Amino acid sequence: MVSNDLEGKVEKALAYLKAETYFEKDNLHRVIDVAEQKAQEINVPVTICISDMSGHPRMFYHMPEANIVSITLAPKKANTAIMMRRQTKDLNKDTVPGGELYQMETMLNGEIVTFAGGIPLMSHGQVIGAIGVSGGLVDEDQLICETAVKAFFEGE
Numbered sequence: 001m002v003s004n005d006l007e008g009k010v011e012k013a014l015a016y017l018k019a020e021t022y023f024e025k026d027n028l029h030r031v032i033d034v035a036e037q038k039a040q041e042i043n044v045p046v047t048i049c050i051s052d053m054s055g056h057p058r059m060f061y062h063m064p065e066a067n068i069v070s071i072t073l074a075p076k077k078a079n080t081a082i083m084m085r086r087q088t089k090d091l092n093k094d095t096v097p098g099g100e101l102y103q104m105e106t107m108l109n110g111e112i113v114t115f116a117g118g119i120p121l122m123s124h125g126q127v128i129g130a131i132g133v134s135g136g137l138v139d140e141d142q143l144i145c146e147t148a149v150k151a152f153f154e155g156e
Contacts, residue, residue, distance in 0.1 A: 012126060016053075019128035022121070022152060023052060028059035034151035035133065036063060038144050046135030046144055049074040050152070053128050055082050063135070070134035076111060077118030077132030077141075085127050088118035089142055117141030119149050 021027075028050055035048045045063040047070035052058050055078070062071055080088050091114040094101040105112045116138040121129040131152065133145040 011124065015124035015126045016128070019053070019121075019123050019126070022123070022128065023050075023058050027152070031131075031148050031151045032059055032061045035131075035144050035148035036061065038147040039063060039136075042136075042140060042143070044136035044140045044144070046133050046141065047071050047074040048144070048148060049078045049132045050148075051075065051078040051082065051129050051132070053082060053126075055079045058129070066135040073113060073134035074117075074132040076113045077134060077145075078130040079111070079118075079132070080113045081118035081120040081130035081132065082127055083112070085120055087116070087120070088113050088132075089116035089138070091115075117145050119145050121149065121152060123153075 031050060032048055039046045045066035047062045047066050048060070049057050050059040057075055060075070077088050080091070084091060091101065093099060095104055095114045096102065105114060117134055118130060118132045120127045121131065131145055131148045133141045133148065135141065136144070
């Protein structure tokens with residue numbers, strides 16, 4: 001039992017150490033570039049936030065002409081994905097009247113975002129951070145965010 005517990009802790013520690021390599025400046029710049037390219041391809045200016053597991057933004061970019069509100073929403077989407085350990089698009093159905101998490105956004109003073117555009121970054125079963133994208137329609141934010149997440153892990 002102790003051996004399995006120790007192995008689990010070691011595996012978790014190694015996952016966190018590996019996670020730091022993903023957050024190196026060159027990888028983060030590349031992810032922003034890939035996300036911006038996708039946004040330009042679909043003609044949607046956005047704000048992109050890449051946060052670490054503590055919810056601290058490690059890279060943030062606001063495209064010219066992106067909505068000002070996206071400056072607030074992109075980090076909130078990333079933080080929501082970290083705190084809830086799932087994509088923000090999957091929270092919507094649970095937060096409507098009658099849903100299990102109804103009024104959660106209100107109870108948490110608007111810190112939770114329950115529409116698409118926030119995706120947790122998972123490595124070895126652990127949340128190591130998240131990416132939040134805001135500025136377009138929710139489907140556009142989600143597409144750009146999915147593109148950014150894929151690029152994030154291509155930097156291995």
